[in-house]
Structures are given as C-alpha cells and as structure tokens.
Amino acid sequence: MSDVARLQSLTDQLLTAARRAGADQADAVALDAAAVSVDVRGGRLEHAERAEGVEIGLRVLLGGRQACVSGSDPGAIDDMAARAVAMAREAPVDDHLGLAEPGQLTQDTDSSRLDLFDASPEPTPEDLQDAALRAEAAALAVPGVSQVETASAGHMRRWMWLQGTNGLSAGYARSAHSLSAVAITGTGTGMERDWAGEGRVHRADMPSAESIGQLAGERTVARSGAKKPPTGAFPILYDERVAAGLIGHLVGAVNGRAVARGASWLRDAMGQAVLPAGFDLIELPHLPRYGNSRLFDAEGLATAERALVRDGILQGWTLDLATGRKLGMASTANASRGTSSPPSPGVTNLALGQGSASRDDLIRDMGRGLIVTSMLGSSINATTGDYSRGASGFWVENGQITHAVNECTIAGNLRDMLMRITAANDARDWHAMRVPSLLVEGMTVAGA
Incomplete structure (x- = not known):
C-alpha cells in the first residue's frame, strides 16, 4: 500500500469509528513523517538522530461541542473515537463550531504544481555530515573565529491526509532541507557568537555549505568587542x-x-x-x-x-x-x-x-x-x-x-x-x- 493510500485508510477508519461512537461531525488527519539530523563539532560527528512514525488525530463535534484526540497506534482507533466523543459531551457549547459546508470545499486538491516535495534521492546521513563539516570548516577559516559551537544539517519528508464527514478528502507531501552553523569569537567574558542558516524544500535550491559557514564566521567576527x-x-x-x-x-x-x-x-x-x-x-x-x-x-x-x-x-x-x-x-x-x-x-x-x-x-x-x-x-x-x-x-x-x-x-x-x-x-x-x-x-x- 502506498504512503497516501495508507493515510487515507487511517482517516477513513477514524471517521467510521467517530460516527459509530455517536459524533455528529468529525474530521481526521494522518501524518507520516521521517526526519534525519546531524550535528558536528571539532571536525567530528557529535550527534545524529533519525525519527519517523505515523501520527493520527481526530476531532469530533457533537451538539455544538468539540474534542480532539491524537495518537500513534492505528490499533487504538475505536478507543480514540470513544474517548473523543466522551470528552466532547463534557465540553462547553460553542455554536460557532462546525465543519465547512460541502459547497465550500475546494475541488482543486492536486498540489503537484506547487512542487512541495523533492523527489530526488534522499541525502544519506553521510551526505548530511559532509555538508555540516564543510560549513564548519568554512566558518573556522574566517580570521578571528575561535571555534564553531555546532554545525547542523537535516532533512525531512512528510505525507499528510485530511478527511471529514462533510466530504473533504485531500492531502499532500512536503520535504525540507536545512543547514546551519554557529560560530564563536573571543574568549571568556569577551566571547561573542552569531550564526547563519538556510532551509529549502528542494536540495537543489540550497546555498552551498561553504557560503553558509563563511557567513556565520563573518557575522561572528563582526561582533568582536x-x-x-x-x-x-x-x-x-x-x-x-x-x-x-x-x-x-x-x-x-x-x-x-x-x-x-x-x-x-x-x-x-x-x-x-x-x-x-x-x-x-x-x-x-x-x-x-x-x-x-x-x-x-x-x-x-x-x-x-x-x-x-x-x-x-x-x-x-x-x-x-x-x-x-x-x-x-x-x-x-x-x-x-x-x-x-x-x-x-x-x-x-x-x-x-x-x-x-x-x-x-x-x-x-x-x-x-x-x-x-x-x-x-x-x-x-x-x-x-x-x-x-x-x-x-x-x-x-x-x-x-x-x-x-x-x-x-x-x-x-x-x-x-x-x-x-x-x-x-x-x-x-x-x-x-x-x-x-x-x-x-x-x-x-x-x-x-
């Protein structure tokens, strides 16, 4: 099953469970995300982290009341829906709450023309470490920089699907690339720091690691004294x-x-x-x-x-x-x-x-x-x-x-x-x- 189809299946299950539990209206969101980040210091890897998983959320509306629940266990959908409806019954009434009318919903849900997802090969942890090391080296090459506190590189991909009992069913995928460096000049009480960093949807749009590191160093040295x-x-x-x-x-x-x-x-x-x-x-x-x-x-x-x-x-x-x-x-x-x-x-x-x-x-x-x-x-x-x-x-x-x-x-x-x-x-x-x-x-x- 594709990422999108799996998310659609989860939101559909959430809405079915909400109706069965007694909700008048409901909407559900499912996210599937993966992120990798790398920090370097002193020319060596200091920290690397990878996080990934699926998260689901459900909002139910009942007689002008609403409640939201979330979780990461698709096997607990029925329990989530029952809990959300029980919470909604105890919530204060707000007559302004409610889903969009079906006629208000957009028919244009194909986000491909916005180019929000980088389909090129995902950078490896080694790629990220190399970029961070090059940024660190460029910062250290600026005369007056005494050390680089950290240089970090990261990458994220996320898929989202949103569905409601009013007929809404749409989603999109996003990606993000980031790189930053924090440099230090001086020592003791005369120490000053500054940084530079950039983020883009597409890796091809990112500035070079060297330019980011150099800018961090130049900004830091300018703060001397x-x-x-x-x-x-x-x-x-x-x-x-x-x-x-x-x-x-x-x-x-x-x-x-x-x-x-x-x-x-x-x-x-x-x-x-x-x-x-x-x-x-x-x-x-x-x-x-x-x-x-x-x-x-x-x-x-x-x-x-x-x-x-x-x-x-x-x-x-x-x-x-x-x-x-x-x-x-x-x-x-x-x-x-x-x-x-x-x-x-x-x-x-x-x-x-x-x-x-x-x-x-x-x-x-x-x-x-x-x-x-x-x-x-x-x-x-x-x-x-x-x-x-x-x-x-x-x-x-x-x-x-x-x-x-x-x-x-x-x-x-x-x-x-x-x-x-x-x-x-x-x-x-x-x-x-x-x-x-x-x-x-x-x-x-x-x-x-």
Missing part, C-alpha cells in the same frame, strides 16, 4: 534578519482568534492606517517550492492571494471558519491544525512591499542610532501594543557603523512604531515572511 550603547531616543534599523519579527507582531494582532477575544492592539483598526501609505502586506499561498505554500487550508477551503494591508490600510482579519462566524465574517481560508488540536487561524507566505533605498542608504541617513541584528526575550502587551525587547547589533555614528553592541533593550509602542517605518530594498527570497530591513524613527534604547 561588543559593548552597551548609550541610553536615549534614537532611530533603529531592524536588519532584514529580524525585520520579519516586527511585522510578525502586526500579523499576530490581525489574527481573528485574538480579535474575537478582544486581545489585540488592532482590534478596532479595520479600515484604518496601520502602516505608512504605500505599504502592502500580501499573503501568497501558491508560491512554488516554498515550504508554507498550500492550495487548501486545514478545513478544506481554497486558498488565494489576499492583502492584509493595502496602501497602509488594514484590509481584514486572518480567519478560519469558527473565528469568522464569531466575527460575522467569512473564513479567509487560513485554518491550520495539527493532529492534537482543532483548527485555528494562521498565515502562509507573506511579502511586505520593498522601498527604493538600500540598507546602506538607510544607515547613512539615520545618522546616529542602532542596527538590530538579533533579539532575545520579549515583553509585548497584546492589548495595548507596548513593546520591549532585548537586542544586540551595531552602533551607527555619522551614518557609519562604528562598533558592535550588546546587552541593550529597545522599547516603544507597536502602533506608533509601524507608522514610522521606512523600508530598504534587501528582502530575500525563500523566506515565509519576505520583509526588507526596516528603519523605525524615535524608539527608546536603554544601554549604558
């Missing part, structure tokens, strides 16, 4: 490496689940400016060879390109069926789910419009301020948008980078910050969030 920046109000340039995180706070705030709970700092912003004029934030779910692409969501609705923000104006929320019903709106086909949880809203690929200036142009124009290249910790008030995060990066004087900085905190309010951004033109392909470097005027830096 880092010290605290001054305290005050300064412009901050979010480097392309971290700028997606800033836009991610906006994406989280327009998630229908947060809006329906009233726990979003943009809950009253529909139709209002949330970015400067000229900025578009577009979801692109059908990009070929991108790991987050999909033709249909976890509830079987057809996905499509949509604007979250158009010319700076918020266009809509990110919705699945249940949150859409709570807000009196149609789903935006953004349901995501795992085997152990019900659907919830989530995005696929996002692209923020780029500016005309280069990153160097923005650095020159900012005069005196901070470039942020990494962040740690966070204190974000989901209701007010008040923002405070630990950061490190580089200090700028007279439009020139002077030295690396660490151990500082940056703060502001997201609603105000996002209305004061200027975009560079350096967004990179292959990222689920394609966002360029972003200059934010007038934030607070707490350093020395």
Whole structure:
C-alpha cells in the first residue's frame, strides 16, 4: 500500500469509528513523517538522530461541542473515537463550531504544481555530515573565529491526509532541507557568537555549505568587542534578519482568534492606517517550492492571494471558519491544525512591499542610532501594543557603523512604531515572511 493510500485508510477508519461512537461531525488527519539530523563539532560527528512514525488525530463535534484526540497506534482507533466523543459531551457549547459546508470545499486538491516535495534521492546521513563539516570548516577559516559551537544539517519528508464527514478528502507531501552553523569569537567574558542558516524544500535550491559557514564566521567576527550603547531616543534599523519579527507582531494582532477575544492592539483598526501609505502586506499561498505554500487550508477551503494591508490600510482579519462566524465574517481560508488540536487561524507566505533605498542608504541617513541584528526575550502587551525587547547589533555614528553592541533593550509602542517605518530594498527570497530591513524613527534604547 502506498504512503497516501495508507493515510487515507487511517482517516477513513477514524471517521467510521467517530460516527459509530455517536459524533455528529468529525474530521481526521494522518501524518507520516521521517526526519534525519546531524550535528558536528571539532571536525567530528557529535550527534545524529533519525525519527519517523505515523501520527493520527481526530476531532469530533457533537451538539455544538468539540474534542480532539491524537495518537500513534492505528490499533487504538475505536478507543480514540470513544474517548473523543466522551470528552466532547463534557465540553462547553460553542455554536460557532462546525465543519465547512460541502459547497465550500475546494475541488482543486492536486498540489503537484506547487512542487512541495523533492523527489530526488534522499541525502544519506553521510551526505548530511559532509555538508555540516564543510560549513564548519568554512566558518573556522574566517580570521578571528575561535571555534564553531555546532554545525547542523537535516532533512525531512512528510505525507499528510485530511478527511471529514462533510466530504473533504485531500492531502499532500512536503520535504525540507536545512543547514546551519554557529560560530564563536573571543574568549571568556569577551566571547561573542552569531550564526547563519538556510532551509529549502528542494536540495537543489540550497546555498552551498561553504557560503553558509563563511557567513556565520563573518557575522561572528563582526561582533568582536561588543559593548552597551548609550541610553536615549534614537532611530533603529531592524536588519532584514529580524525585520520579519516586527511585522510578525502586526500579523499576530490581525489574527481573528485574538480579535474575537478582544486581545489585540488592532482590534478596532479595520479600515484604518496601520502602516505608512504605500505599504502592502500580501499573503501568497501558491508560491512554488516554498515550504508554507498550500492550495487548501486545514478545513478544506481554497486558498488565494489576499492583502492584509493595502496602501497602509488594514484590509481584514486572518480567519478560519469558527473565528469568522464569531466575527460575522467569512473564513479567509487560513485554518491550520495539527493532529492534537482543532483548527485555528494562521498565515502562509507573506511579502511586505520593498522601498527604493538600500540598507546602506538607510544607515547613512539615520545618522546616529542602532542596527538590530538579533533579539532575545520579549515583553509585548497584546492589548495595548507596548513593546520591549532585548537586542544586540551595531552602533551607527555619522551614518557609519562604528562598533558592535550588546546587552541593550529597545522599547516603544507597536502602533506608533509601524507608522514610522521606512523600508530598504534587501528582502530575500525563500523566506515565509519576505520583509526588507526596516528603519523605525524615535524608539527608546536603554544601554549604558
């Protein structure tokens, strides 16, 4: 039996068992995944791991109540269904719950045109070890790198099938390749580290191991001699490496689940400016060879390109069926789910419009301020948008980078910050969030 046929058989068994146990409606998901990862250090293999298995999940709906169960034993399907129905009978009633109507389901379920699965020969553990060793060697070859903490390579393949009592029956296969390196410069209290890493659906699209290792080394050496920046109000340039995180706070705030709970700092912003004029934030779910692409969501609705923000104006929320019903709106086909949880809203690929200036142009124009290249910790008030995060990066004087900085905190309010951004033109392909470097005027830096 093929991988897909076996998964279809499992979801069919789950639905049959759910009906027999008394469910009004049900949907089931089956996953078959295999992953290999290799870590090297000091020119030798440090750790290798292979994980594989099948996981199944069942959601049952009964009189406005729902429950989810998951497991890895196909022999326990009847017990899973009985347990799920018993749990649903004790759950609170939510009249917004329910599967898609049959007429809402997509008829386009052939994901082959998205090219999400690498059919070329799977890399062997020896192949992965060789790639990691080459990345490590390239990092160590950068003058000033004292050691490589780790270099890692991995590969994953996954098959998924989703089926519902409403007639939904669809699935897809995905693959992923990854490679990263973490380098260290200095010793003792003067030690600094940085990293580089890439991931692709297809091995042929991966950068070379040498380029990844070299970049990790160069980034690390640039951090030598880092010290605290001054305290005050300064412009901050979010480097392309971290700028997606800033836009991610906006994406989280327009998630229908947060809006329906009233726990979003943009809950009253529909139709209002949330970015400067000229900025578009577009979801692109059908990009070929991108790991987050999909033709249909976890509830079987057809996905499509949509604007979250158009010319700076918020266009809509990110919705699945249940949150859409709570807000009196149609789903935006953004349901995501795992085997152990019900659907919830989530995005696929996002692209923020780029500016005309280069990153160097923005650095020159900012005069005196901070470039942020990494962040740690966070204190974000989901209701007010008040923002405070630990950061490190580089200090700028007279439009020139002077030295690396660490151990500082940056703060502001997201609603105000996002209305004061200027975009560079350096967004990179292959990222689920394609966002360029972003200059934010007038934030607070707490350093020395």
